[in-house]
Amino acid sequence: MASDLKGCGKVSQNQSARPKDEVLKEIQQVLSQNRVLQIEFFDFRVRQYLHALFGTGGRPRLRAALAMVHARTLHRTKQDVKNWPAYLVTLLKNFDPDKATEEWLWKQPRAETALGEVNSALSSASTTPPTCDKTDHEGDETESSKGEADDSFDETQRYLREQGKLLQKEIGIQHLATKLQEKQDHADHLEKKLEEMQATIDNLLGQLVEKKADAQTTGTRAGEERWQFQGDDGEWRSFPDDANSELMRQFREGQWHCTIKIRGKVYSVNLKEGWQMNQQTSRMRWIRCFFEVPKHWKLTDEEALSFFNPVGAGVLPATAQAVADSQVVWRLERLLNQARARHDGSSCMCSHGSSRFLVVEAFQVKNLHLWRRYQRFVQSMREKHLLHGLSPEPCPALGQALAEFAWDLDVDEASDERLLLHGTRDLETAGKIAVEGFDNRVWERSGLYGRGSYFACQSCKSAQYASSFGTHHKASFDAMGTILLARVAIGHPFFAEGPCKERTRPPEKYGVRADSIVAMPGIPNGLPGPSGVQGHMEVVTFDPAQAYPEFIVRFIEQ
Ligand SMILES: [Zn+2]
Incomplete structure (x- = not known):
């Protein structure tokens, strides 16, 4: 029972203190007049129900309900009822047959709703048939209440155990979700790193291709044609091999104005006027066809071009x-x-x-x-x-x-x-x-x-x-x-x-x-x-x- 109270305190700690205090005050009032009832009989379920009655009908309704409880228990002994909290809930439930209290509970904030569900389940499990309430035969009623209270207790325990398991599972799932998120973040981080490394590799490969191309054009006097573009620093850099072959093919066929794709980017190229334009950024660069010829030939551009035709x-x-x-x-x-x-x-x-x-x-x-x-x-x-x-x-x-x-x-x-x-x-x-x-x-x-x-x-x-x-x-x-x-x-x-x-x-x-x-x-x-x-x-x-x-x-x- 102590743990229940503790749990109750935890769940409801966000509630405003006033109605809660009001309920407690009224309970104390009844206890002072009733020798059978004990404070521990009013566990969180009972108090929650009283709280709901207070919420739907104010203090008069709360007092009326407690007066009923006082009247029904005044002549009993403590041993008459095995499970006093369940019995009290049953009494209160019958006091409020129009379900207004339950509806009130449903309207409460989320944290209380779960509790309301528990109470609702407990209440329905221990609902006394209306006929029982109508009889004046005290003994029958006692026996009936006793049996129902036992069933209700077992069911409550089962229910709570299941709820506990579900809660544990939920906590487990949340824990896994957190872990998963961490893993996902790590994976994102790795992916980003990989992209950066890929970019570096592409860059190095590009440089290698250019170096190789430079070596081909300047390293030997037997070099072949190499199309180049002018970089930001004014240096001429060679196109990759495949782009070079494509440009040379277009050039030989007299396709002065053509489109070419280089490393995923599309360029408009004018081979005769010697420029390229990035179609996406509209950025233009000078291009040229470089090939090794003896200096003493002293060629004009037209003469150089005539080699190919x-x-x-x-x-x-x-x-x-x-x-x-x-x-x-x-x-x-x-x-x-x-x-x-x-x-x-x-x-x-x-x-x-x-x-x-x-x-x-x-x-x-x-x-x-x-x-x-x-x-x-x-x-x-x-x-x-x-x-x-x-x-x-x-x-x-x-x-x-x-x-x-x-x-x-x-x-x-x-x-x-x-x-x-x-x-x-x-x-x-x-x-x-x-x-x-x-x-x-x-x-x-x-x-x-x-x-x-x-x-x-x-x-x-x-x-x-x-x-x-x-x-x-x-x-x-x-x-x-x-x-x-x-x-x-x-x-x-x-x-x-x-x-x-x-x-x-x-x-x-x-x-x-x-x-x-x-x-x-x-x-x-x-x-x-x-x-x-x-x-x-x-x-x-x-x-x-x-x-x-x-x-x-x-x-x-x-
Ligand atoms: Zn001679």
């Missing part, structure tokens, strides 16, 4: 462009005249050794495909040398004039590249070389040092092959001579000791295949008599990718 005109292809700079023409002429001397500076005694060359016209070859093919060959050749531990081998100087010119063309004379001369029969053949390069497979006859492409460092030697009128023909306006200026990857040369016409590739040297054959002046050339000695230095290559034609020079001799 080459259109030929006349005898020469678009890849061979007339040199407009008279300074360059003059330098080419000086080169031919200075390169006439032997590499030791002495005059050459050959048929063109005393010629004075006049350059009439010159063309610069700007063939991106050939250029890249040549650069890849050089790269591959150097990898081979590295693999076999070969370092550049000194090769005899090929004349000051060529060396000076080679410097301007960024020829790596210190290691494995040389700038050399190649005479060919006419402009048409030179044009073919400007398109396809030096293809030794088409030569009709094999030279003294194998079936390769022949290059010389002396203009008098190349002039022997610069027309279709024989080696002694002197070039004139009627039959101009044609010499190509070419960069040649001589690599590790094999120095011939005599004629080797049957060769289709260089022999091995130090256990590794040599890259070219060099015939130095003074070696026997197989001819009888005084002509049986090699007069000029010659370089023979056997791979079409091994040389790149830089200039086509048209000249006459005086």
